[in-house]
Amino acid sequence: MVIVRPHQAPSGESLLFLIPQSVHAALSGDLASHWGNGGFLPLVHPExxxxxxxxxxxxxxxxxxxxxIDPETKRPVSFLDSPPADSHAIWTKSIQGAARISPFAQYLIAEHFMMLREQSHSADSEAGRTFLSKYDELCESWRDRWEERHPACHEEDVQRAIRQLRFFDWFSLWLCLADRTEPHTFEETPQDVPLTITPQEEGVFVTEPWPWTVQDVHVAVGGWLVPDRNYDDTDDLLREMNDWRRLHWRFVPK
Incomplete structure (x- = not known):
């Protein structure tokens, strides 16, 4: 499942911009780089x-x-419409893959997905309860393994790390889901310091307060432009996925 962003060509043709979830996550990481200024603390254990x-x-x-492709709508399935069972299987792969980073990375990613499930309409479904129960237990073991090696990682740091992952995930999604033309204030930041983003000319955002340790930040994502039409199946869509484009954003201080 990808991020499905409506797009209109200069000719007026309706298109879909399909941004891979893994590319969106890489954007989250880019936004987190050089973070830690203007009331915003640096990443906890950035390594x-x-x-x-x-x-x-x-x-x-x-x-x-x-x-x-959704068999009823004939459109690419957005990650927002991913069935719970499919999401659980995919989230599990992400959590398992994080083992190459650290038990703490597994803990953070699992906690992130558990919060997403807890806040969804399927939290009380059998699949939701099974997922939450499984990872609630595993999270404890991953955190214990981490703290055996890093006893100085206090609860406040752990919670800040979770909030940092959630914030940069949402920051990236906010950019990817639509063309932003109005000022927006992120209220739920890692330190609950409001962060206001004000669009200027295309792709440039004035940012207040300035949260990065560098003078400006330039980030981008890539995705496929495809016709906004009905698709028979994935193979039908894949035949149209041959126009790879990039979206660019530049953040500057006020």
């Missing part, structure tokens, strides 16, 4: 938290490369 942010959606890579 672990940064790659956890960057790779938290690696489990989506197979479906990113072959997006499924």
């Amino acid at each position: 672990v938290v940064w790659p956890a942010i960057f790779h938290h959606d690696d489990g989506w890579i197979p479906t990113d490369n072959a997006p499924p």
